[in-house]
Amino acid sequence: MSRIKTQKTQVYAVIAGAVVRFACYKGFSFGQDTFGKIDASCLDEDTKDYERGMRDPGEGSISIDLDDENVSHIKLLQVAESGEKIEWYIGSSHASTPPTYEAVTGIDLPEDRIWWSFKGYINPTAPDDIAADALVSYAFTIVRTSGVITTLRTVTP
Template identity: 55%
Template sequence: MAVVKTQGTQGFVVWDDEILRFKCVKKYGYGQDSFSKIDVTCLDADSKTYERGMRDPGEGSIEITYDDENDSHDKLIEIAESGKTLTWYIGSGHSKDAPTIDPVVGVKLPTTRAWNEFKAYINPTAPNDVEVDSVESYTFALVRNSGITRHKRTIVVGP
C-alpha cells in the first residue's frame, strides 16, 4: 500500500513577484470547510429539507520554531503584518522541485509532486508562551478565502 508521507513537504507563495519558500515550518494546518444550510422545507413536510449553501473556508494555522537566521521566518511575520491574501502552494515530499513563474501562464507547478493550492491570509501574532526548557515559536492563524485545490502528481509507470 502506498502512502503519502508529510516529511519533505514545502510551502510557497508569490511575494514581491518572486516565489518564496518557507523553510523549517513545523506544521501547515488547513482547517476544515463548512457549508451553510439553506432551508427548503415545505410547510406540509414531516421533516426539514436542506440544500447545501455557500462554502465557509476553514481556518487553520502555520507553526514555526523561530530562527532569526532564517529569512523566510521574518518574511512570514512580514506577510502576516501586511494582511494580504496570497495564493499558497503546499508541495508534497515526493520531490524538492519548486514552482516557477511563467510570464504567460503565471505560476507553474511541477508535476513531480502533489500540490494543495488555496488563497489565504495569515494574522499577525505574538510569540507563543515563553517557558522553561523551550524555544521561541509562533503559531499564525491561517484564514483561507477559498477551498483547497488538489493537484495530483504525475506517477510514472515503469516499462
C-alpha cells in the same frame, strides 16, 4: 499501496511576484471548510431538507520556532503584519521540485508531486508562551479566502 509521508512536505507562497519557500516550519494545517445550509423544507414534511449554501473557507495555521536568521521566518512576520492575501502552494514529499512563477503565465507546478493550493492571508500574532526549556515559537492563523485545490502528480505505470 502508496502511503505519502508528511516529512519533506514543502510550503511555498507567491509574494510580490516571487515564489518564497517557508523553510523549517514545525506544522501546517489547512483547516476545514463549512457550507451554509439553505432551508428547502416543505411545511407538510416531517423532516427538514437543505441545499448546500456558500463555502466558508476554513482557518489553518503554520507554526515555527523563530529563527531570526531564517529569511522565510522574517517574511512570515512581515506578511502577517501586511494582511496581504497571497497564493499558497504546498508540495507533497514525493519530490523537492519547486514551483516557478511568471507574471504573464502565472504559477507552474511540477508534475512530480501532489500540490494543494489556496489563497489566504495570515493574522499577526504574538509569540506563544515563553517557558523554561522551550524555543520562541509562533502559531500563525492562516485565514483561507478560497477552497483548497488538489493537483495530483503524474504517475507512470
